[in-house]
Amino acid sequence: MSAVDADVVDVAIVGGGLVGASLAVALAPLNLRVLQVESAPPPAAAAHWDERCIALNAASQQIVANLGLWDRIAPFVVPITSTHISERGRFGVARFTAEQAGLPALGYNVPIRVLGEQFTDAAMQTTAQLLRPARLRSLQPAGDSVHLGIDTDAGERTLRAQLVIAADGARSTVRDLLGIGSASRDYQQTAIVTAVRTQRSAAGVAYERFLPSGPLAILPKPDDADGHACSLVWTVGAADAAHYLALDDAAFLAAAHDAFGERLGRFTALGRRNAWPLERVLSERLASPRVLFLGNAAQSLHPVAAQGFNLGLRDVATLADVLAEPGDCGASARLADYEARRASDRARVAGFTDGLVRLFSNSIPGLRGLRHLGLLALDLTPPAKHAVMQQNLGYGSAAPTLARRHG
Numbered sequence: 001m002s003a004v005d006a007d008v009v010d011v012a013i014v015g016g017g018l019v020g021a022s023l024a025v026a027l028a029p030l031n032l033r034v035l036q037v038e039s040a041p042p043p044a045a046a047a048h049w050d051e052r053c054i055a056l057n058a059a060s061q062q063i064v065a066n067l068g069l070w071d072r073i074a075p076f077v078v079p080i081t082s083t084h085i086s087e088r089g090r091f092g093v094a095r096f097t098a099e100q101a102g103l104p105a106l107g108y109n110v111p112i113r114v115l116g117e118q119f120t121d122a123a124m125q126t127t128a129q130l131l132r133p134a135r136l137r138s139l140q141p142a143g144d145s146v147h148l149g150i151d152t153d154a155g156e157r158t159l160r161a162q163l164v165i166a167a168d169g170a171r172s173t174v175r176d177l178l179g180i181g182s183a184s185r186d187y188q189q190t191a192i193v194t195a196v197r198t199q200r201s202a203a204g205v206a207y208e209r210f211l212p213s214g215p216l217a218i219l220p221k222p223d224d225a226d227g228h229a230c231s232l233v234w235t236v237g238a239a240d241a242a243h244y245l246a247l248d249d250a251a252f253l254a255a256a257h258d259a260f261g262e263r264l265g266r267f268t269a270l271g272r273r274n275a276w277p278l279e280r281v282l283s284e285r286l287a288s289p290r291v292l293f294l295g296n297a298a299q300s301l302h303p304v305a306a307q308g309f310n311l312g313l314r315d316v317a318t319l320a321d322v323l324a325e326p327g328d329c330g331a332s333a334r335l336a337d338y339e340a341r342r343a344s345d346r347a348r349v350a351g352f353t354d355g356l357v358r359l360f361s362n363s364i365p366g367l368r369g370l371r372h373l374g375l376l377a378l379d380l381t382p383p384a385k386h387a388v389m390q391q392n393l394g395y396g397s398a399a400p401t402l403a404r405r406h407g
């Protein structure tokens with residue numbers, strides 16, 4: 001990024017997580033003056049990224065490729081060639097395969113650390129200016145621009161932007177400063193995220209198994225010299241999380257294996273454990289005068305079905321389309337256009353993930369039977385299967401330009 005001092009910019013991106021960094025790259029060809037503000041120190045100075053893996057779906061793979069970032073992450077991804085969805089204690093299973101979708105893979109599992117480092121590095125190669133570590137402190141829409149106050153190590157910076165992008169996560173400072181509310185749902189669940197080594201290879205299969213405490217997902221990671229590696233996201237009741245986190249490795253592996261079952265044989269080694277209390281946070285608005293919300297700042301979802309970042313990337317790709325024509329970036333017609341283009345995808349994915357969690361976390365006896373029938377119906381009814389598959393591939397609604405194959 002350039003070191004040019006900029007008091008006036010076209011677009012100020014608040015947040016340099018996966019969504020903010022992708023956006024800086026997506027805007028690079030548009031010849032805009034872009035500034036990005038990120039409160040965390042540079043990755044090299046801090047262990048900024050955690051142990052999560054992100055399952056990128058087919059649309060996201062296309063967006064990443066069209067952003068010119070695929071070659072950077074390709075050595076670290078594992079293709080997902082099928083998914084296997086089941087409920088503990090029931091035989092009903094829904095399966096989706098890449099062959100049914102006519103694609104080489106349904107998606108790709110990649111460590112978030114790799115995505116974070118590579119996307120941040122790519123953003124730094126653009127002409128966008130980066131303030132890091134720097135924290136947004138104040139924000140005041142004023143006619144044809146927004147005034148921003150930013151704390152940096154060198155003191156407070158002020159600047160004006162035509163458009164401010166809130167990519168500052170579920171606890172968005174931008175949202176708070178503008179007094180915009182959010183609707184939250186605490187799932188009373190905690191996701192324990194780690195890596196396990198398994199006796200048998202997952203062989204490209206992503207497993208999602210519904211337990212009374214919440215879903216347990218196992219996805220393949222790149223194998224290492226010591227065996228078959230998988231990422232594990234195990235959702236437990238919030239009140240039980242401390243117990244599972246305190247178990248020694250052998251006891252945790254045995255408990256996780258018991259919860260998952262025999263499909264991959266014994267679990268033989270364990271990585272570092274991180275815990276994520278699970279909450280859905282939906283911003284009450286996607287747009288406010290000269291401000292747009294993207295990624296987790298717009299919608300932070302339960303990780304079931306691995307939708308959050310995939311949805312955020314479609315936010316990024318859509319904004320790139322909306323800003324493609326020259327002119328005032330923050331004009332109200334553009335903001336309304338963005339909102340209209342994102343509304344149905346956002347509502348559908350937020351509703352789908354929430355519905356899945358609530359349906360499968362419910363132990364009412366009649367519902368268990370219905371779930372069983374639901375999984376069987378999903379597996380056996382081609383139109384239902386096709387609709388769910390299209391959504392999980394990221395093509396449930398009109399695809400932005402960056403999500404389309406070219407040539």
Ligand SMILES: Cc1cc2nc3c(=O)[nH]c(=O)nc-3n(C[C@H](O)[C@H](O)[C@H](O)COP(=O)(O)OP(=O)(O)OC[C@H]3O[C@@H](n4cnc5c(N)ncnc54)[C@H](O)[C@@H]3O)c2cc1C
Pocket residue numbers: 014015016017018019020037038039040052053054055056134135136137167168169170172173174191193233276294295296297303306307308309310311312
């Ligand atoms: C357990 C788990 C598993 C998941 N698995 C998947 C998956 O497989 N596939 C998938 O698509 N999604 C997945 N997700 C969701 C995914 O991780 C998120 O959707 C994505 O990381 C959100 O990125 P973001 O950039 O919008 O937000 P964040 O990652 O929260 O980034 C926001 C950034 O803004 C910065 N910031 C905040 N406030 C300020 C401020 N005032 N000034 C400056 N900077 C600020 C923060 O430092 C941060 O870097 C998972 C989530 C969880 C919890």
